[in-house]
Amino acid sequence: MKIAIIVAMTKELNLLLPLIDSCKEVVSANGFSYYEGLMGGKEVAVMQCGIGKVNAAVGAFALIDSFHPDIVINSGVAGGTGSDAKILDVVVGERVAYHDVWCGPCGAPRGCVQGLPQYFEAPSAVLDSPAFNRKGVMRGLIASGDQFVDSGEMLSAITKIYPDVMAVDMESAAIAQICYLRKVPFVSIRVISDTPGEADNSSQYNSFWEDAPRHTFEVLMSLLETL
Numbered sequence: 001m002k003i004a005i006i007v008a009m010t011k012e013l014n015l016l017l018p019l020i021d022s023c024k025e026v027v028s029a030n031g032f033s034y035y036e037g038l039m040g041g042k043e044v045a046v047m048q049c050g051i052g053k054v055n056a057a058v059g060a061f062a063l064i065d066s067f068h069p070d071i072v073i074n075s076g077v078a079g080g081t082g083s084d085a086k087i088l089d090v091v092v093g094e095r096v097a098y099h100d101v102w103c104g105p106c107g108a109p110r111g112c113v114q115g116l117p118q119y120f121e122a123p124s125a126v127l128d129s130p131a132f133n134r135k136g137v138m139r140g141l142i143a144s145g146d147q148f149v150d151s152g153e154m155l156s157a158i159t160k161i162y163p164d165v166m167a168v169d170m171e172s173a174a175i176a177q178i179c180y181l182r183k184v185p186f187v188s189i190r191v192i193s194d195t196p197g198e199a200d201n202s203s204q205y206n207s208f209w210e211d212a213p214r215h216t217f218e219v220l221m222s223l224l225e226t227l
Helices: 010-019 053-067 152-161 172-182 201-208 213-226
Strands: 002-007 021-027 033-039 042-048 071-080 090-098 137-144 165-169 186-194
Touching: 002 010, 002 053, 010 042, 010 071, 010 213, 033 053, 042 053, 053 071, 053 172, 071 172, 071 213, 090 165, 090 172, 090 213, 137 172, 152 165, 165 186, 172 186, 186 213
Parallel strands: 002 042, 002 071, 071 186, 090 137, 137 165
Antiparallel strands: 021 033, 033 042, 071 165, 090 186
16 A cells, blocks of 8 residues: 655654655655655655645645555644644544635535535545544544634634534645545544644644654554554
8 A cells, every 4th residue: 555644844744754664755757855665564655745725735736646645644733623632632634624715605605615525534444443542532623724823713713614623724625625636535634733812822832843743643653554
């Protein structure tokens, strides 16, 4: 099985690369760089796409075209929403959706690109992995948009669309859309870094980087062993 893993930031990539055996950098024909090797006994390609929906979509498209994976996994950090998922908990995206999309009065609800599903769903076979049956890991909805959510007002606007949202990020839904269009299974695994709207939201996010991303990568490694 060939597995593509996409992260957004250099901090995430630098923590992930030491986990890859026989790691080598590859420059694809379309000019994108990624790293190939073995993780959990599986052939993997790891790419840093950059922050935001456009970077995520372009990176995912390039990696799928070059590596031809059997599944794409997005890993990294996300903001909490005041749900049961707290800082350092890992949210596995049963579904992902946009929170900043509105196509106007065309019949598509808020958060939905006209002609596409409201939600992009992860494969049930992946969601049922025993890798997720551990304390601090939960399955739920992840919502994405091109903004760092750092206030209660911003979060309230998102939860008005999705009352059950468990995490917010800036890439998952864009990668999911590309995978949906290319018919490649997709799942997002995100660790909660901060809680938007709390007084110390920025300090939570800054101090988080000392060790927390390892939480999601531990879950990721366990998942690879079960695929």
